[in-house]
Amino acid sequence: MGTAKTFILLAAMTALFMAVGYLVGGAVGMAIAFAIALVMNIFSYWNADKIVLKMQGAREITEEERSPVLRTFASDTRALAEHAGLPAPKIYIIDTPQPNAFATGRNPQNAAVAATTGLLNMLTREEVSGVMAHELAHVQHRDTLTMTVTATIAGAIGMLANFALFFGNRERGGIITSIAIMIFAPMAAGLVQMAISRSREYEADRLGAEICGNPQWLASALQKIDRGARAAVNQRAEANPAMAHMYIINPLNGQKGDSLFSTHPSTANRVEALRKMAADMTAPMDDTASATNQRAAGPWG
Numbered sequence: 001m002g003t004a005k006t007f008i009l010l011a012a013m014t015a016l017f018m019a020v021g022y023l024v025g026g027a028v029g030m031a032i033a034f035a036i037a038l039v040m041n042i043f044s045y046w047n048a049d050k051i052v053l054k055m056q057g058a059r060e061i062t063e064e065e066r067s068p069v070l071r072t073f074a075s076d077t078r079a080l081a082e083h084a085g086l087p088a089p090k091i092y093i094i095d096t097p098q099p100n101a102f103a104t105g106r107n108p109q110n111a112a113v114a115a116t117t118g119l120l121n122m123l124t125r126e127e128v129s130g131v132m133a134h135e136l137a138h139v140q141h142r143d144t145l146t147m148t149v150t151a152t153i154a155g156a157i158g159m160l161a162n163f164a165l166f167f168g169n170r171e172r173g174g175i176i177t178s179i180a181i182m183i184f185a186p187m188a189a190g191l192v193q194m195a196i197s198r199s200r201e202y203e204a205d206r207l208g209a210e211i212c213g214n215p216q217w218l219a220s221a222l223q224k225i226d227r228g229a230r231a232a233v234n235q236r237a238e239a240n241p242a243m244a245h246m247y248i249i250n251p252l253n254g255q256k257g258d259s260l261f262s263t264h265p266s267t268a269n270r271v272e273a274l275r276k277m278a279a280d281m282t283a284p285m286d287d288t289a290s291a292t293n294q295r296a297a298g299p300w301g
Contacts, residue, residue, distance in 0.1 A: 010041065014038075014041065017037045018030050018034050044153070045149065048149050052246065053092060056094055056243070058092035059092060073091070073115070076125070076128070077132045086136060087109055089111040090112040091112070092113070092114035094114055096116045098229055098233065099123065100247045101113065101131050102248065105145070107145065113135045115131065123221050130217030131208075131218065133209070133212035134208030135204075137206075140207065147200075201248075205222075205274055219278070222271055223271060233253060238253075
């Protein structure tokens, strides 16, 4: 994602935050909202990844990890990062039965990737490699900063909109206006998130398939994650819906299709694109990709 587009999206979120501040407290409210947004943007640049990981209950997998499955998962992920020409990211696990994953961090040198226990339990080792290659593609494209900061500001907009119901200036429309703010401000923030999410996911699928060397791994994984997201509830994601766009599949029990208010593209469309890519891949993989695939292949353990 280009610097100009990133600036425009973050400026839009800041402007929306200020608009809600104005409706809550007039010119003074707008000025306060601007000051808060400015501080949030600066703070989020350095700390949003830590906030997101903590809010999602993520635990880092360290060298002292005792679980052989988690050690293998971390080793495979580091091998994929090396193949992609990226620094080794910090690797986290989230204890929830819903299969899912996301990436965060302000740049590749400070990146982190996280997967759920449900993902490791439901997917094969090859499919997990496809998922983590997708997340590393986000890191390589340097769009994790925008994703993470936008999630932070969107969450703040939602809270500020709720304040409008109770503390809004009644001279600017009364209770009806306050309710409208509470409903439409988070919706507008969601639309900005969607502007980030749709094309980003398709591009990360494409690059992720190239990183792991087999589009079918990711295609199969997406189908399983989509079904799993509908069957299991991710309580932390439900409590922080502004972060839903960061996950590879919508964690809010899944949403079907490329509808206007879906933060993610249709899984069926993504799978179709990956399978077409697999059919088009006729050239043999280079030795490095083959070695990476061999490390990722086989059972857990």
